Amino acid sequence: MCLAVPGRVVRVSVVDGTPMAEVDFGGVRKDVCLQYVPDAAPGEYLIVHVGFAIQRLDEESARRTLDEFTRLGLLEEEFGEVP
């Protein structure tokens, strides 16, 4: 139950005074409460847990991490640090 997954904001709305969004999880759409990421906009990725966005997924940072993995891999090939 503790898993949280990234999903993409499709549209935002306000229900009973609370910001909500329709979020797409690889084809499955769910209503998600935006109370904790109130300025999320359509197209952005959010980390969602039990119907609540708990954090914005920083695409920039995701990219950087993947680039870093690739760079480490290239370094390793170059210097042949493989056991």
Next chain:
Amino acid sequence: MKYLDEFSDPDLARSLLRQIHAATTRPWALMEVCGGQTHSIIRHGIDQLLPDGVEMIHGPGCPVCVTPLSVIDKALAIAARPGVIFCSFGDMLRVPGSGRDLFEVRSAGADVRVVYSPLDALGIARDNPDREVVFFGIGFETTAPANALTVHQARRLGIRNFSLLVSHVLVPPAISAIMESPRCRVQGFLAAGHVCSVMGTSEYPSLSQKYGVPIVVTGFEPLDVLEGIRQAIVQLEQGRHETRNAYPRAVPETGNPVARQMLADVFEVTDRAWRGIGTIPGSGWRLTDRYRDFDAEHRFDVTGVHAAESALCRSGEVLQGLIKPHECAAFGRVCTPRQPLGATMVSSEGACAAYYTYRRVAG
């Protein structure tokens, strides 16, 4: 889906694994705190691809697994009352109490409903003003903001027939308890990424210092887990013990300040019993006085329930990383996910269930 597939790329995974092998000169014992990471490690066989002597100890970070028996018994007692609609996340339904589980209470006629979100339970309360609706509010810091907002909404909207049975647990005190145990073998931690998405990373550097252990905030996809392991081993090999963030795409240093504000308003720290481990001081949250009216324990007066664990089940040792699930004599014989003896066999994030599901018999 975006940022799931990319972080399971097999070529990059192989590359990270080679780097882990190249960095390792000695045996190390690392604990992944979160059950989601346990699941990912066993599912992808990551523990079996690590260098000989690098051991993953599976931590107590599955909220379903550590919810104490007495709280399950309170849930069962409340659910069985006439007029109550008892709402819960699905994986709590099969967790055995001292006698029955919520499924059995439901078969006996109780109105027990599975919801995806605590807000769904609040909606049920609004639609059924003549019934008492109780939500089983368990979980780590990841789940607490959802429960906090729900009870806040109940008060704001004047929905008086809603209450929360709260058993929240916190990660940093659990890390302390593990390190203070005389049988502790853990030399480094992968901290639970989504807990830190909410709480940030500021609680961990003092733990790294105090216990001399690297703590690496780690995500859940295979590359995330491998990178967490790699960073922990590199630190250990260099004799360092720092808190590092290997999951920056979802974990800003300050976590989620809006959520933390709400948590501070709705919850206060309390001692909490962990199933199979015992009471850990300051390791949980309960509702503050302002929200006491919404506390199901008080509303239904079940504060006095106490219970004892099954004698066969060794989940306490599993949760502390002292044994692997298959070392329990009941594993896969009298204890299976369909007929679980202990909570670690119930939740898919429980170590026993992960070992059973992925047919892991030898560590």
